[in-house]
Amino acid sequence: MPGAFNSIGYFCSLVPVEIITAAGLKPLRVKGKAETTAAADAYLYPNMCPYIKSLFADAMDGGGSACDGVVFTRSCDGMRRLYDAWKAYVPNDFVYMLEAPKNCDDLAVEYFASQLRVFALQLGRKSGVEIKEHSLAEAVKTANHTRRMMQELYSRQKKSPLPVSGSELFKLGLEVLSGNGQDSAGRLQSVYDNVKKQAASGRGRKKPRILASGNVMDRPGLFEIIEAAGAEVPVADLCTAARYFERIVDEDAHDIYSALAAAYLGEPRCSRTATPAEIYARLSKKVKEYAIDGVLLTSLKYCDQVLNDIPYLVKQFTEAGTPVLFVENDYLFKDSGRLRTRVEAFIETLEN
Amino acid sequence: MLKKYYEEMKSGLEADYLHKPRAWTRMNIQLASTFVEAYKENAKVVWTSFYSFPMELLAAFDVVPFDFEIATNLLPMFDADKAVEIMNRAEEDGYSTDICSFHRLAVGCCSLGYMPEADLMLTSSYYCDGKAKANQSLAEHYGKKSISLDVPNEISKESVDYVAGQLRRIAVKLEEVTGQVFDLNRLRECIRVSNRARRAYGQLADLQKVTPYPYIGVPVVNMSIFGNKLAGKEIQEQILLDMVKESREKIMKGNMVPEKYRVAWLAWYPTQPTNITRIFRENGVSVVMGELARNWWGELDEELPFESLALWSLKNPYVGTIEQRLKGINEIIDGYKLDGVVHFSTDACRHSCAAQKLIGDALKKRDVPYLVLDGDMSDKRKYSPDRTQLLLENFIGVMAGRK
Numbered sequence: 001m002p003g004a005f006n007s008i009g010y011f012c013s014l015v016p017v018e019i020i021t022a023a024g025l026k027p028l029r030v031k032g033k034a035e036t037t038a039a040a041d042a043y044l045y046p047n048m049c050p051y052i053k054s055l056f057a058d059a060m061d062g063g064g065s066a067c068d069g070v071v072f073t074r075s076c077d078g079m080r081r082l083y084d085a086w087k088a089y090v091p092n093d094f095v096y097m098l099e100a101p102k103n104c105d106d107l108a109v110e111y112f113a114s115q116l117r118v119f120a121l122q123l124g125r126k127s128g129v130e131i132k133e134h135s136l137a138e139a140v141k142t143a144n145h146t147r148r149m150m151q152e153l154y155s156r157q158k159k160s161p162l163p164v165s166g167s168e169l170f171k172l173g174l175e176v177l178s179g180n181g182q183d184s185a186g187r188l189q190s191v192y193d194n195v196k197k198q199a200a201s202g203r204g205r206k207k208p209r210i211l212a213s214g215n216v217m218d219r220p221g222l223f224e225i226i227e228a229a230g231a232e233v234p235v236a237d238l239c240t241a242a243r244y245f246e247r248i249v250d251e252d253a254h255d256i257y258s259a260l261a262a263a264y265l266g267e268p269r270c271s272r273t274a275t276p277a278e279i280y281a282r283l284s285k286k287v288k289e290y291a292i293d294g295v296l297l298t299s300l301k302y303c304d305q306v307l308n309d310i311p312y313l314v315k316q317f318t319e320a321g322t323p324v325l326f327v328e329n330d331y332l333f334k335d336s337g338r339l340r341t342r343v344e345a346f347i348e349t350l351e352n
Numbered sequence: 353m354l355k356k357y358y359e360e361m362k363s364g365l366e367a368d369y370l371h372k373p374r375a376w377t378r379m380n381i382q383l384a385s386t387f388v389e390a391y392k393e394n395a396k397v398v399w400t401s402f403y404s405f406p407m408e409l410l411a412a413f414d415v416v417p418f419d420f421e422i423a424t425n426l427l428p429m430f431d432a433d434k435a436v437e438i439m440n441r442a443e444e445d446g447y448s449t450d451i452c453s454f455h456r457l458a459v460g461c462c463s464l465g466y467m468p469e470a471d472l473m474l475t476s477s478y479y480c481d482g483k484a485k486a487n488q489s490l491a492e493h494y495g496k497k498s499i500s501l502d503v504p505n506e507i508s509k510e511s512v513d514y515v516a517g518q519l520r521r522i523a524v525k526l527e528e529v530t531g532q533v534f535d536l537n538r539l540r541e542c543i544r545v546s547n548r549a550r551r552a553y554g555q556l557a558d559l560q561k562v563t564p565y566p567y568i569g570v571p572v573v574n575m576s577i578f579g580n581k582l583a584g585k586e587i588q589e590q591i592l593l594d595m596v597k598e599s600r601e602k603i604m605k606g607n608m609v610p611e612k613y614r615v616a617w618l619a620w621y622p623t624q625p626t627n628i629t630r631i632f633r634e635n636g637v638s639v640v641m642g643e644l645a646r647n648w649w650g651e652l653d654e655e656l657p658f659e660s661l662a663l664w665s666l667k668n669p670y671v672g673t674i675e676q677r678l679k680g681i682n683e684i685i686d687g688y689k690l691d692g693v694v695h696f697s698t699d700a701c702r703h704s705c706a707a708q709k710l711i712g713d714a715l716k717k718r719d720v721p722y723l724v725l726d727g728d729m730s731d732k733r734k735y736s737p738d739r740t741q742l743l744l745e746n747f748i749g750v751m752a753g754r755k
Contacts, residue, residue: 311446
């Protein structure tokens, strides 16, 4: 049914957008737009993460129909239950649960590849476009190209002063993820070209450099608070920032589905599959690479996966002599006053 | 400190058993004995999830299984204030109060050095993210590797192969830890034993359909959580057959507590002292079946031991979509002449509690009263006896109005 089925929404970085693109559909990373989650409270448990509640509140308000179909993964317990509720209460024609393993070894990759094949088959049936290997290979190349450009931009953030502000780069990444097609590709190219032309001035007051790390974030609130307080964010290890763009799929692999599975389950991994020690190893490497002065860890409230990692990470950074701050966030950044006070105090300690 | 509690628990239960030999007491002796064993110097201790890991595989090795959730969360039964003190320690270490009290208590016990050391730290990707992450944190503390049996949400040849493949690798890990060579015939024997226990359990589950219900209190719910510790061991069948015998005797003698209302219990029963049992007893409410106490798993195939253990994991009511869970709840409604369903809602249990609306809607369609009873499994700061009394009395009133 050409014209009737155009876009697929997804909620987690584990969904290979390449498969959606190869089916001739537009992948959209879904944002919870609802400014209040009250509509979700009647359906979902109150102690659910605010991202999930915002997504559901928006969907109940008609936002769910912004996409012609949605793909869930077994990201967390909350997402599993959101899938159940979405199927029951949101009028979406195509609601799919993509089984993504919580391990990342060869067995998990093999199983995930089998699930990606099933997903491609189902999506192809729904869209009326059979997903062929060559179109998938093309989609992999395109997605890799975008990711490499974003990687290059992040890599240049190792300089001081930053070629692009942290908030601008974060917003650019969100544009790419939100699937605005030509618009976002054009804007990415333009920023990329400008940055490549820039020579490092090496001038300007040295600002405290903050590494932000956490789960999903699709509002620049935290970045703006940090920057307004006189610091900068060269790199952000978030589901919707540098961590997403670091993944490259092997274009020369014998089996494209296995390559996708290996890439999406592989590094960099989030708290869902990585141990706190593995996360610390990755973040501490970034601290060195980006000459970071302080680490700001953040988590959505009620996120069991990240919250359980926080004590270990705080302890390790503290023992390593790296200043660290942990702040919970409500996804919508409605509590920005309190957040601002804590972030400002943290940055002040870095400046001193 | 915990070791002392387990030793006291074990000796107390053994004294009770001498005085009054009951199957339920024997089951609890088994639990306490395991925890005492875990502290012995030469014990090969495998941390695991009694309720979600296929214990038959562990029974095929000479290991002492230890479930850090169940072990540490027995503490509030003895000393709820001490449990809060230990949770405070975890909170001081940075563990949010939004994390389940079961895991805060375990982490606190670990920080204070109360736990037995593990030779292997196994868990499963279900029931919850919290346990899998807590296992990782505890593994970091002890300098061990955390191993998670990942169980997908769908049942297919691929998912069975995936889980079975992981179980085979875990068998290799168990070989490394114990120095024993994996014996396929021993695993097959464990599976035969487990199947016999399952048949005994089936008899018990059928007897629970009798009105009035022959077993008092909530053993059936608790047994579904920790009873699987004995899977693959002869004693499991013996205890279950004793329970069947005791139930039959009670039925024959008509020696049962008068019963006004029959309810099913969803999710877990609190380990801290509560007023729930007293309110139920005073009002003639029997908990006749638990969501996980249903005989939900099929016969295991000894010819395909790893695959059948994989299937056991995949069929768990807490794995999969809500349909799998609702199917089980509907089977309980159909089989047990219920007056109502109580869903205990411990506030950090997102995977269970998040389905309340869906379960409520499904029960409404079947015209079965449904109560979401909020509280906490083991944190007394988050449990209100007054609120519990109010909610339960209102619910009993609803059930009374329908008689």
